Amino acid sequence: xxxxxxxxxxxxxxxxGAGGPGGAAWAAEEKAEPTPGSIKVGCIFSVTGPAAYLGxxxxxxxxxxxxxxxxxxxxxxxxxxxxxxDSEGSPERATSFAHQLIEEESVLAIIGPSTSGESxxxxxxxxxxxTILLSCAAAEKITDPVAPYVFKSAPKDxxxxxxxxxxxxxxxxxxxxxLASNDGFGLAGRDQLVxxxxxxxxxxxxxxxxxxxxxxLTGALNKLQGQNVQAVVNWSIVPAQALVAKNxxxxxxxxPLFQSHGFANIQYVRxxxxxxxxTIFPAGRLLIADLLxxxxxxxxxxxxxxxxxxxxxxEDASNFGGHAYDALTILTAAIRNAGxxxxxxxxxxxxxxxxxxxxxxxxxxxxxxxxxxxxxxxEMLTVKDGKFTFYxxx
Amino acid sequence: MPIDxxxxxxxxxxxxxxxxxxxxxxxxxxxxxxxxxxxxxxEFVILGAMTAISLAAWMPLAIAIGLAVLITALxxxxxxxxxxxxxxxxxxxxxxxxxxxxxxxxRETMLHVWDEKVHALPxxxxxxxxxxxxxxxxxSPQVLWVLGACALxxxxxxxxxxxxxxxxxxxxxxxxxxxxxxxGIKVRWMVTASFMLSAGVGALAGCVTSPVxxxxxxxxxxxxxxxxxxxxxxGLGNSVAAVAAGLLLGLLEAFSxxxxxxxxxxxxxxVVLLAVLCFRPSGLFGRRDAHVSGEF
Numbered sequence: 152x153x154x155x156x157x158x159x160x161x162x163x164x165x166x167x168g169a170g171g172p173g174g175a176a177w178a179a180e181e182k183a184e185p186t187p188g189s190i191k192v193g194c195i196f197s198v199t200g201p202a203a204y205l206g207x208x209x210x211x212x213x214x215x216x217x218x219x220x221x222x223x224x225x226x227x228x229x230x231x232x233x234x235x236x237d238s239e240g241s242p243e244r245a246t247s248f249a250h251q252l253i254e255e256e257s258v259l260a261i262i263g264p265s266t267s268g269e270s271x272x273x274x275x276x277x278x279x280x281x282t283i284l285l286s287c288a289a290a291e292k293i294t295d296p297v298a299p300y301v302f303k304s305a306p307k308d309x310x311x312x313x314x315x316x317x318x319x320x321x322x323x324x325x326x327x328x329x330l331a332s333n334d335g336f337g338l339a340g341r342d343q344l345v346x347x348x349x350x351x352x353x354x355x356x357x358x359x360x361x362x363x364x365x366x367x368l369t370g371a372l373n374k375l376q377g378q379n380v381q382a383v384v385n386w387s388i389v390p391a392q393a394l395v396a397k398n399x400x401x402x403x404x405x406x407p408l409f410q411s412h413g414f415a416n417i418q419y420v421r422x423x424x425x426x427x428x429x430t431i432f433p434a435g436r437l438l439i440a441d442l443l444x445x446x447x448x449x450x451x452x453x454x455x456x457x458x459x460x461x462x463x464x465x466e467d468a469s470n471f472g473g474h475a476y477d478a479l480t481i482l483t484a485a486i487r488n489a490g491x492x493x494x495x496x497x498x499x500x501x502x503x504x505x506x507x508x509x510x511x512x513x514x515x516x517x518x519x520x521x522x523x524x525x526x527x528x529x530e531m532l533t534v535k536d537g538k539f540t541f542y543x544x545x
Numbered sequence: 546m547p548i549d550x551x552x553x554x555x556x557x558x559x560x561x562x563x564x565x566x567x568x569x570x571x572x573x574x575x576x577x578x579x580x581x582x583x584x585x586x587x588e589f590v591i592l593g594a595m596t597a598i599s600l601a602a603w604m605p606l607a608i609a610i611g612l613a614v615l616i617t618a619l620x621x622x623x624x625x626x627x628x629x630x631x632x633x634x635x636x637x638x639x640x641x642x643x644x645x646x647x648x649x650x651x652r653e654t655m656l657h658v659w660d661e662k663v664h665a666l667p668x669x670x671x672x673x674x675x676x677x678x679x680x681x682x683x684x685s686p687q688v689l690w691v692l693g694a695c696a697l698x699x700x701x702x703x704x705x706x707x708x709x710x711x712x713x714x715x716x717x718x719x720x721x722x723x724x725x726x727x728x729g730i731k732v733r734w735m736v737t738a739s740f741m742l743s744a745g746v747g748a749l750a751g752c753v754t755s756p757v758x759x760x761x762x763x764x765x766x767x768x769x770x771x772x773x774x775x776x777x778x779x780g781l782g783n784s785v786a787a788v789a790a791g792l793l794l795g796l797l798e799a800f801s802x803x804x805x806x807x808x809x810x811x812x813x814x815x816v817v818l819l820a821v822l823c824f825r826p827s828g829l830f831g832r833r834d835a836h837v838s839g840e841f
Binding site: 198199200201207333359361362364366367369373374376377393394396397400401402403404418419422423424426427 | 546550553557558561564656662664667672678683763811
């Protein structure tokens with residue numbers, strides 16, 4: 152029966168297509184050599200797969216920083232041993248890696264995961280395993296409600312949403328359309344936009360969710376155009392960010408395009424080409440570090456990280472790598488302050504960190520705030536002639 | 546719905562549909578000579594685009610694309626020589642599983658050779674911001690290149706299969722393998738040639754679509770699924786039907802957006818695939834006996 156054969160083929164193919172082949176585990180299987188006396192730190196990053204934009208710079212940053220720390224004598228005289236796992240952006244893989252790191256490797260802390268969906272998937276596992284989690288993802292829910300062992304180094308998406316609305320108010324925009332990718336980051340961001348719309352007097356005329364592997368958004372944009380929106384907000388971390396910009400120009404859809412802090416990666420600007428110019432988005436200060444005044448508290452740190460990263464990897468540093476940088480420096484600072492690697496003591500020490508300068512902003516942790524960042528961690532930026540610059544209000 | 550919005554949906558549908566159609570045509574070429582569905586077809590598309598993007602840094606765009614098509618065709622031939630030809634007892638299902646393996650292998654190799662980042666070829670005419678107006682709908686000039694390439698590929702392949710000796714030989718292999726062999730046709734090499742041809746067609750598709758859809762190492766699998774749906778919908782082996790089916794699916798998907806949330810777009814494709822497999826396994830345009838040539 153040919154019919155059933157094709158059925159089977161279609162089934163096999165769709166499983167492979169949807170789940171992604173398991174072949175990319177190459178980066179994950181770096182066997183952990185036990186170094187006596189070292190402090191074990193686990194990392195779960197989506198080094199490959201659709202969120203590789205986040206995971207790859209995070210892994211590179213973590214490795215670079217640990218080398219630097221160890222070369223300077225380590226922490227409390229002990230070296231840090233990184234165990235990096237590649238989750239390929241899949242919450243299922245992140246979950247099994249979290250179990251592995253906690254139960255088999257008994258790590259002190261886990262850095263990552265890169266995406267919000269993965270972070271939420273392992274939040275409870277880390278809490279129950281009493282292992283410190285320093286997530287590099289944006290979603291609010293990671294640290295709200297607070298789980299005692301769960302922290303995050305990336306700024307909250309609600310700040311990004313509020314910055315966008317603040318800018319819209321200045322431009323007199325009242326009616327908007329939202330596009331979001333169908334993943335943790337996109338959906339969480341859309342929820343924040345919906346939540347803060349009424350108090351900013353913004354009407355959401357249409358809201359669409361697209362597959363993260365999409366290659367064409369003209370249909371969805373056409374729908375938004377039909378609703379006569381005054382601006383489009385796209386919330387995602389996937390390559391579709393460049394696609395939205397291109398498709399809008401292609402359709403002659405001439406309204407301001409706002410994007411989330413996920414756009415803060417020069418690669419999207421390159422992929423979007425001339426279409427990326429004029430995109431308005433909130434982001435941390437790493438991208439425009441050289442434009443900061445010399446007395447800005449973050450300037451020195453940002454310039455140093457940027458220089459080290461770019462000299463070593465010959466690619467542009469991104470905020471996402473910065474989140475891994477912050478997570479690691481927060482952890483090592485807490486270990487130093489606690490004077491021990493007892494999980495409970497290190498956890499308490501993180502909660503006590505005040506005025507800690509990171510790449511994402513100035514962290515002020517407390518029992519209630521496991522993110523430590525505030526609205527000032529973002530700036531509104533735009534793209535001009537293929538380069539990031541401050542968004543100047545008219 | 547205002548008329549220019551309808552025109553716009555049509556254009557979106559036709560653009561996406563013609564991309565599906567070219568991938569489906571790649572499936573058909575190999576199916577015609579071997580009875581096998583090559584699930585690495587999507588990877589050929591990405592490989593072609595990636596190669597062209599790298600080469601374009603060194604040479605004019607047209608030459609880079611030509612070379613990329615050639616290189617991908619050679620790799621397609623190699624895939625056949627290394628993986629398909631050596632199978633001791635080739636059954637259709639076994640070969641299909643091998644092509645799925647090859648697709649994973651190609652994908653991971655591309656990840657190592659290039660990187661995980663998104664790339665794009667420059668626009669052939671105009672830039673990212675150019676827009677042309679046709680029948681009230683706005684579109685990128687690159688979309689016209691895509692449509693043109695699709696038409697060219699279909700016309701070229703029809704002529705090739707009808708009027709040239711190798712084309713006829715390939716069709717002979719499909720119609721009756723033993724008879725073709727008795728006529729002196731080197732069936733084995735025809736299979737290799739079909740892999741090269743479909744890889745080349747895929748690569749060309751990858752190059753013309755890259756400026757608008759962008760290219761990333763892992764974009765092949767979703768493309769292959771859609772292409773497969775279209776190939777089945779049109780009737781396996783029939784390239785003109787694949788174009789019709791591709792446009793049909795593209796239009797269905799585009800107009801589904803106007804009624805349902807965008808998130809259900811893929812549901813449309815899968816429902817169509819399941820319905821066709823259940824009620825008309827030979828496809829919309831296929832003859833009922835068209836699907837019996839599947840012995841290798």
